[in-house]
Amino acid sequence: MLIIANWKAYVEDVPKAAALASAAKRLARTSGVELVLAPPAPFLGLLARASGPVAFAAQDVSATTGGAKTGEVTAASVRAAGARYAIVGHSERRAAGDTDTVVAEKLRHALAQKLVPILCVGETARDGDGRYLARLRESLASALGGLTAKEAASVIIAYEPVWAIGKTAADAIPPADLAETALYLRKVLAEFLPGRSAARAAILYGGSVEPENARALAGETGVAGFLVGHASVEPETFAALVRAVA
Numbered sequence: 001m002l003i004i005a006n007w008k009a010y011v012e013d014v015p016k017a018a019a020l021a022s023a024a025k026r027l028a029r030t031s032g033v034e035l036v037l038a039p040p041a042p043f044l045g046l047l048a049r050a051s052g053p054v055a056f057a058a059q060d061v062s063a064t065t066g067g068a069k070t071g072e073v074t075a076a077s078v079r080a081a082g083a084r085y086a087i088v089g090h091s092e093r094r095a096a097g098d099t100d101t102v103v104a105e106k107l108r109h110a111l112a113q114k115l116v117p118i119l120c121v122g123e124t125a126r127d128g129d130g131r132y133l134a135r136l137r138e139s140l141a142s143a144l145g146g147l148t149a150k151e152a153a154s155v156i157i158a159y160e161p162v163w164a165i166g167k168t169a170a171d172a173i174p175p176a177d178l179a180e181t182a183l184y185l186r187k188v189l190a191e192f193l194p195g196r197s198a199a200r201a202a203i204l205y206g207g208s209v210e211p212e213n214a215r216a217l218a219g220e221t222g223v224a225g226f227l228v229g230h231a232s233v234e235p236e237t238f239a240a241l242v243r244a245v246a
């Protein structure tokens with residue numbers, strides 16, 4: 001299991017960031033679950049080390065390279081700060097203006113810096129005639145279409161239905177629906193990945209994963225792990241969640 005702790009902007013001071021990181025390291029050592037922490041960018045350099053029991057991810061990378069770009073956080077700079085992964089296309093970034101085209105550009109910059117991209121895709125709502133499936137396909141096609149087969153195979157997919165984000169376990173996707181959607185995403189991935197890579201591709205789920213539903217969602221749903229938001233910034237809640245799937 002791979003669990004990405006997406007701290008979003010919940011963590012805004014150094015003592016809290018340091019305490020969460022220490023707790024996560026202990027948890028990684030004792031649980032055997034692979035943990036990746038995605039702190040706000042300013043804390044990356046402070047927390048990320050090249051080796052250690054947890055790896056680090058940027059929550060986003062810029063769609064540009066360096067230069068006269070005030071305020072941009074480039075893929076090269078987060079890599080230099082110690083990130084091994086980069087989340088791109090999170091729905092909260094998409095809501096702030098990232099289109100599929102921008103996400104594809106960010107993905108290319110992450111790959112160019114040898115960051116492992118975690119590409120988020122997810123529908124805002126479900127409809128009875130499967131239009132949301134076409135939307136998921138479109139997001140994947142736009143992001144992966146311009147990559148080499150090898151690059152595309154290195155991308156981790158995070159399926160995050162927007163309607164399930166930031167709620168409670170009761171509002172998360174039912175395991176059977178997750179299994180069905182993961183299967184669909186894998187079928188779409190097969191169009192872009194060579195050979196048997198789609199069968200092996202890592203698909204994560206995100207959206208109100210909590211200690212109460214983690215085990216069921218990790219069951220026979222075909223997902224390799226989770227992207228966890230609010231439940232990752234409360235040490236006891238996060239520990240209970242990780243132990244539930246360990």
Ligand code: PGA
Binds near residue numbers: 208
């Ligand atoms: P949540 O967030 O766990 O708070 O729903 C998940 C995410 O947005 O990555």
